Amino acid sequence: xxxxxxxxxxxxxxxxxxxxxxxxxxxxxxxxxxxxxxxxxxxxxxxxxxxxxxxxxxxxxxxxxxxxxxxxxxxxxxxxxxx
Numbered sequence: 848x849x850x851x852x853x854x855x856x857x858x859x860x861x862x863x864x865x866x867x868x869x870x871x872x873x874x875x876x877x878x879x880x881x882x883x884x885x886x887x888x889x890x891x892x893x894x895x896x897x898x899x900x901x902x903x904x905x906x907x908x909x910x911x912x913x914x915x916x917x918x919x920x921x922x923x924x925x926x927x928x929x930x
Contacts (some may be wrong), residue, residue: 851892856906859897862890869911870899896925 859921866874877887877900887909891901900909908929912922 851894855892855894855897859890860894862897867911873900873909873911893929896928898929 866889874889876882880886885902885905885907887900889900889904891898891903893901898908900912901907910922910925
């Protein structure tokens with residue numbers, strides 16, 4: 848796994864402080880062991896990407912992409928990398 852750059856960590860921190868409306872709603876559902884004890888992290892960096900939500904123990908990623916991402920090359924590349 849690639850090492851996390853300080854810039855990627857800083858960007859993840861900024862994204863956590865400025866969530867989209869969809870991310871706010873999802874976080875209310877995922878936080879504090881709300882799903883059977885599984886713990887999620889917000890804006891979790893996995894070089895070279897920052898994942899919207901990740902449950903490390905279950906190796907599960909939840910992306911809250913809006914219409915602006917619909918079928919984008921970047922999203923397809925990210926999906927292939929994560930699979």
